[in-house]
Amino acid sequence: MKTIHIFILFIGLAIAQLFVPAQMIFNKESIISNGAAYKFKTQPVDPSDPYRGKYINLNYDVRAYKTTDSIWERKDKVYVYLETDSLGFAKVSEVSKEPLNTSKDFIIAEVGWYSKIEQELNFNLPFNRYYMEETKAYDAEVAVRNNQRDSLPNNTYALVYIKNGEAVLNDVVINEISIKDYVDKVD
Amino acid sequence: MNSKILNDIKELVEEQVISNKVAANIENYYKSKKADSPNRLFTVFAVLGSTLVGLGIILILAHNWDDFSRSIKTIFAFAPLIIGQLIVGYTILKKKNTTWREASGVFLFFAVGASMALVSQIYNIPGNFSSYMLTWILLCAPLIYLLKSNALAILHIVFTTNYACAFGYFNGNQTPWLYILLLAILIPHYYLLLKNKKTHNITSIFNWLIPLSVIIVLGAFVDRTEELGFLMYVILFGLLYNIGKLPFFDNQKLRRNGHLVLGSLGTIYMLLLTSFEWLWKDILRHDMVFGTQEMYVSLILFISTIGVLIFSYSKKWIQNFNLFQYVFILFSIIFFIGMSGSFASIALINFLILALGILAIKIGADKFHFGILNYGLLIITALIACRFFDTNMSFVIRGLLFVGVGVGFFFTNYIMLKRQKLNK
Numbered sequence: 001m002k003t004i005h006i007f008i009l010f011i012g013l014a015i016a017q018l019f020v021p022a023q024m025i026f027n028k029e030s031i032i033s034n035g036a037a038y039k040f041k042t043q044p045v046d047p048s049d050p051y052r053g054k055y056i057n058l059n060y061d062v063r064a065y066k067t068t069d070s071i072w073e074r075k076d077k078v079y080v081y082l083e084t085d086s087l088g089f090a091k092v093s094e095v096s097k098e099p100l101n102t103s104k105d106f107i108i109a110e111v112g113w114y115s116k117i118e119q120e121l122n123f124n125l126p127f128n129r130y131y132m133e134e135t136k137a138y139d140a141e142v143a144v145r146n147n148q149r150d151s152l153p154n155n156t157y158a159l160v161y162i163k164n165g166e167a168v169l170n171d172v173v174i175n176e177i178s179i180k181d182y183v184d185k186v187d
Numbered sequence: 188m189n190s191k192i193l194n195d196i197k198e199l200v201e202e203q204v205i206s207n208k209v210a211a212n213i214e215n216y217y218k219s220k221k222a223d224s225p226n227r228l229f230t231v232f233a234v235l236g237s238t239l240v241g242l243g244i245i246l247i248l249a250h251n252w253d254d255f256s257r258s259i260k261t262i263f264a265f266a267p268l269i270i271g272q273l274i275v276g277y278t279i280l281k282k283k284n285t286t287w288r289e290a291s292g293v294f295l296f297f298a299v300g301a302s303m304a305l306v307s308q309i310y311n312i313p314g315n316f317s318s319y320m321l322t323w324i325l326l327c328a329p330l331i332y333l334l335k336s337n338a339l340a341i342l343h344i345v346f347t348t349n350y351a352c353a354f355g356y357f358n359g360n361q362t363p364w365l366y367i368l369l370l371a372i373l374i375p376h377y378y379l380l381l382k383n384k385k386t387h388n389i390t391s392i393f394n395w396l397i398p399l400s401v402i403i404v405l406g407a408f409v410d411r412t413e414e415l416g417f418l419m420y421v422i423l424f425g426l427l428y429n430i431g432k433l434p435f436f437d438n439q440k441l442r443r444n445g446h447l448v449l450g451s452l453g454t455i456y457m458l459l460l461t462s463f464e465w466l467w468k469d470i471l472r473h474d475m476v477f478g479t480q481e482m483y484v485s486l487i488l489f490i491s492t493i494g495v496l497i498f499s500y501s502k503k504w505i506q507n508f509n510l511f512q513y514v515f516i517l518f519s520i521i522f523f524i525g526m527s528g529s530f531a532s533i534a535l536i537n538f539l540i541l542a543l544g545i546l547a548i549k550i551g552a553d554k555f556h557f558g559i560l561n562y563g564l565l566i567i568t569a570l571i572a573c574r575f576f577d578t579n580m581s582f583v584i585r586g587l588l589f590v591g592v593g594v595g596f597f598f599t600n601y602i603m604l605k606r607q608k609l610n611k
Contacts, residue, residue, distance in 0.1 A: 053249030
């Protein structure tokens with residue numbers, strides 16, 4: 001094969017290599033600018049990933065829904081439809097295996113397990129990672145834990161933008177302050 | 188030129204073993220040979236260097252710099268990628284040598300991973316680990332062929348194995364079918380190596396890495412009927428052994444023949460494992476289900492192995508009877524006898540191991556190969572050691588058996604040594 005042909009093929013590959021991360025960015029940016037914002041009450045804990053660094057894992061209060069439908073396979077897709085409660089936090093309006101014909105926002109979550117006793121479906125929301133600067137991730141977990149020890153109700157939430165079933169976790173907020181700044185303030 | 192050779196030539200001239208003219212000829216030969224091949228050591232260090240730099244960039248980005256705005260982070264995500272692409276483009280256009288091709292390719296490989304990782308961080312995309320790995324591998328796979336790079340091929344197989352393990356073992360019980368595709372991507376490269384660089388060290392690396400990767404991943408193809416996993420592995424090791432027995436591989440040094448060595452060791456390991464009674468009791472607790480995924484995988488492996496055997500026969504490559512090549516057939520029969528609830532299978536497996544041990548000793552003695560001879564003795568020792576755990580033999584008999592095998596070790600090696608001296 002001639003050099004020029006190899007080079008043309010390489011240019012094609014290079015474009016693909018650039019396109020994948022760029023497409024990820026455009027997709028997420030469009031969700032942030034056009035999607036609806038929801039607040040999910042949450043609790044963070046701190047693990048890490050070998051390539052992508054430290055993140056805090058978020059345990060959401062929205063993680064189960066009472067339903068009489070008991071046939072769920074672990075790791076299956078579940079469409080979770082959302083609405084807002086009186087305090088402005090997200091809550092589940094209904095769950096379904098198939099997309100429903102409604103204008104409500106939804107996210108595609110993963111089935112965890114179904115509890116027959118409580119007739120409750122447990123699911124994992126697809127935005128449970130919040131990446132942080134490595135020195136701050138553990139402090140953030142401690143800060144949240146301390147914050148919850150006071151008598152006030154849980155006031156840590158994740159700000160999530162949602163559009164067409166896809167979500168972007170934009171920020172984690174404690175007492176109306178972004179968790180990045182909150183950690184600095186506590187120091 | 189190698190300084191050792193230079194010294195040897197000097198010595199030979201001084202001792203008047205060779206004339207000055209011959210010495211000059213030898214020196215010229217080595218000089219011309221060296222001019223053809225680029226500096227291999229330099230290539231190795233260049234590859235190591237770019238691996239470290241690439242990994243370093245990933246780690247630095249993984250710090251997750253909070254102080255930078257989203258747009259600056261985005262620029263950081265693309266910078267290493269674009270730099271890597273420019274270097275690779277330059278290498279291709281200017282037809283640079285192997286060192287350039289290997290090193291720039293490896294750098295670009297890690298840059299692709301780094302840029303995707305950083306975008307995931309910026310937008311908090313949890314995206315599971317295996318799908319991230321899959322995109323990464325696929326985006327870099329064509330580079331193996333565009334740059335004709337062995338380092339990239341090695342990275343490809345290592346990351347593919349890592350992906351299949353993450354997908355098949357750690358992310359729940361799924362079957363990594365895409366692993367077959369990823370492995371197939373590598374086959375043309377491996378074929379070219381076998382064809383053009385049969386005896387090079389780099390080819391032997393692949394002779395070991397490819398079977399090793401398949402062995403690691405095969406377990407992920409077990410879905411629910413776990414018992415059949417044993418059968419799958421025995422047949423796979425049979426396939427590897429038979430591939431290793433093809434004259435193309437068999438005529439090379441044993442250390443280059445990963446297929447044969449892994450196939451043989453794996454066969455013995457699986458047989459020893461299935462020679463325990465508790466294992467069969469465990470297997471028999473489940474009912475046999477036909478038509479499962481494992482059954483089809485076993486069947487495909489079985490047919491491929493038979494195919495290799497028939498091919499070898501048609502080419503008249505198989506002259507002597509070698510039990511190792513047929514173990515997978517015998518084991519398949521024994522396995523189904525065992526599944527029907529008969530413990531005769533355990534006795535048969537024990538006999539099979541014994542026969543293989545004796546056969547290895549015979550092959551070793553015929554070939555004057557101490558390694559194979561002692562491998563046979565080790566097989567028998569392992570068999571006896573295993574029976575220590577689940578039989579009620581008296582200690583005296585067990586002791587006598589061990590003394591017997593120990594004497595056997597001395598005796599056979601001694602006879603071999605003597606025969607070898609006689610032949611000289």
